[in-house]
Amino acid sequence: MNFEFTPEVQALRQKLLQFMDEHIYPNEALWQEQVDQGDRWEPPAILEELKQKAKAQGLWNLFLHKSYGEFSPGLSNLEYAPLSEIMGRVYWASEVFNCNAPDTGNMEVLAKYGTPAQQDKWLKPLLNGEIRSAFAMTEPDLASSDATNVATSMVRDGDEYVINGRKWYISGACNNHCKIYIVMGKTSPDNPDKYRQQSMILVPANTPGVKVVRPVNVFSYDDAPEGHAEIIFDNVRVPVENMLLGEGRGFEIAQGRLGPGRIHHCMRTIGLAQRALEHMCERAETRIAFGRPLSKQQSVREDLAWSACEIEQARLLTLKAAQKMDIGGNKAAKDLIAMIKIVAPNMGCKVIDRAIQLFGAAGLSQDFFLARAYTLARAIRLADGPDQVHMMQLGRNLARDWMQQKNQ
Template sequence: MDFDFSPKVKELRQRLLDFMDEYIYPNEALWDQQVAEGDRWEPPALLAELKDKAKAAGLWNLFLPQSYGKFSPGLTNLEYAPLAEIMGRVYWASEVFNCNAPDTGNMEVLAKYGNEEQQQQWLTPLLNGEIRSAFAMTEPELASSDATNVATSIVRDGDDYVINGRKWYISGACNNHTKIYIVMGKTDPDNSNKYIQQSMILVPADTPGVTVVRPMKVFGYDDAPEGHAEMVFDNVRVPASNLLLGEGRGFEIAQGRLGPGRIHHCMRTIGLAQRALELMCKRAESRVAFGRPLIKQQSVREDIAQSACDIEQARLLTLKAAAKMDQGGNKAAKDLIAMIKIVAPNMGCRVIDRAIQIHGAAGVSQDTFLARAYTLARSIRLADGPDQVHMMQLGRNLSREFYERSESGEQA
């Protein structure tokens, strides 16, 4: 399997590396300062400046696969992987290039499942980076890791649908620039087929009855200016034309959306872990303890070596999953996507934890990116489905596959 970068990707990768060196890393402290001193839910002034520079550099909307036609810059999932890894090294960098979650997944939904009117109204401004969006699926009262479990009601009333329910950890919903929600709920809760009970509908953020109750924190961080909101939809009325694809198609859309979203999380997590490894090495070479540099300690060398192995294994599995998505579509790659969604966040937690340990007290302080990086990696073990769900489904799929092979006489 050939994972060598094409000339196009090599050129994009170098431009992206140069951009990170010139504009992203030098502005990390300024970003935090502007977020801390301004309106918590208003993006810092720095973001607009950097977006303009990214557009001018041709580093924009790189995430959208070539299969999406006119909306795509023409990259495959495999070609995008090394670029997403670079963006992932700084937790807010992907938004500079309009490659940030949850907008990437929402843009893919609108590009793949939206009609022309929906695309013109919402996809175009999202692709231009003019607005933000949110994906409202998770609910506090039930296990939302089972998407068929969602209880929010979407009831037809004449030419409208009326929405009632409570959602939480809705990423992006606190942001002042979020103008549209993709809401998942049930239009046919009594259907015997639980996979066609759900639908997805577009809800403008200023619709009466939509209330952001509070920002939810992640390990004490409110993740401003994006935020993760608890929300209430109280008799929210939107036109029936806001429904995506049709009644009963919500689970289908969710599966189409979450595959790319999961692997994008993994790509970025690898970048986060790689940066932690590099910082670990720098610390080991420069820090003196007990009369000699830390790198002279066997345990430190082992941590560095094991981290490099862990990262490279996850990177290769990510590339293989991306290649499979390009070759056969998201459904064909579902097992590989599940594998990397299990592997990459756990790898990130281990590598960043080792880096924190080697940094001592500095590792848990605000003086390095490590403490924040750890919370990001740890939360990805829950985002887009917890580890246990992916392992349960992967185990079921593999068991069935190998059993059927053995029954047919085919060698595994």
């Protein structure tokens, strides 16, 4: 394994780090101030300004794997991973570079599975940052951690599909610029193969019958201007040409979509944790308690040491998973992807929690990024599958593989 950065990645890292120092960190307070003014679901003006700066510097669409050809900047998963970590240090920064979820996963889906007509209509505006999108899979009335449970119905009626169902925690759907949903539902509920019952279809946000009920809060945050919507699909009609890949291919698309997305989630979480550790170090050196700096306290030193160890462990494991994906694809890397999805968010929660403790009551306030960072890390333990699902599947694979090796 060689995780040394190529000259191209080193140059991109330096450009990103400089961009963060010059444009992102100085505008964190302004970004929040603009969100809180006027229409909360309208992206703040500073965001569009920063997008134009990022695009002019070539810091745009870096997430899209080199295998996507004409749409890609030519980076591999391993090459993009350290860049994702840098963007993740500020929770809204990825959008500045058009590298934000759920748009990244949706662009990958359209680039990999979309027809030329679908790509012209939806992928190109997404790649240009002109519109936003959402991925509608999770449902409130069933255990969506098992995607085969998804119950939203998609019934063909002539040249259209009629969609009925209820979704929630649909990230990005509250944004005024969200124009397209990728919706997962069942077209063949009676198929004996439960992995061929589901399909994915493109639903324009302004289609009659699409009702955004409310933003569902995360730890009392509404996460404007993105939001996590509860949506009702009430006899929503879309043309058959909006189907992705074909009926019964929804589970296949979901599996292809989630692999790279989990790498991105984990690296962004590592970026948050790394930033928290740096703030801990500064606080420990400058905060005086009981007559001396906090860094003189043994328990504080241990917290710093453990945090550094755990961040580096998660980082190296995630880089290994990214490299395995590049070499063998998502399927070959499935166990490593499960490992990082278990390890990185739990690590992020522990490190950021230690930072909050070190900052005392200030760590809970809006004066520092730690409180929001903790909610993000905790939410990632559920996003793209809860810990328990990944552990269940990983444990199953490990036991099965051991038995197969023994019997060879």
